Amino acid sequence: MSPTPISTFVPPPNPSTEGTPEWFYNEIMRFxxxxxxxxxxxxxxxxxxxxxxxxxxxxxxxxxHAFMVFEKAAADVAQEYRVGMEKVRDAAKDDLGAAERRIDESGK
Structure with missing residues (x-):
């Protein structure tokens, strides 16, 4: 038997949950x-x-099957966010270090 066809109608996200775990679940699962x-x-x-x-x-x-696909997709998204946040953190540290060096060089 073939899987249930995916509906073409995807309800819009609920703005009251934006950024929450429920929102992320729905954003992944809707596809x-x-x-x-x-x-x-x-x-x-x-x-x-x-x-x-x-x-x-x-x-x-x-x-x-959909939940298995979701688990893989959620893990991929979490990894992308983790890597992205690490890059932002590293850039923030670099910027902070550069700002500290400028202060030290100016003698203030």
Whole structure:
């Protein structure tokens, strides 16, 4: 059985969560499986109320795959942020050192 097709409609991010772990989860998951957004999951009971058992099993299998893809994507994003923050930190240290040297050189 093929995976559940990804919906073409992706709800806009919730601005009240911007920058939070929930926001990052949704930003990643919206490209993997929009049906697993935190704003969409509460609609599942109604949306899938009449779904057959085999279709439900297939959907859950598809979701398991989506969560595995999410884990890899989230780890990649976290690593990119870690490396980026280290570069910013190193640049800040360099700038601070340069500023200190200018103060020392000016004799003040």
């Amino acid at each position: 993997i499986e929009p049906d697993l957004l935190t704003t969409v999951i509460p609609t599942h009971a109604e949306k899938y109320a009449n779904q057959s058992k085999p279709d439900c099993v297939a959907r859950m299998t598809s979701y398991e």
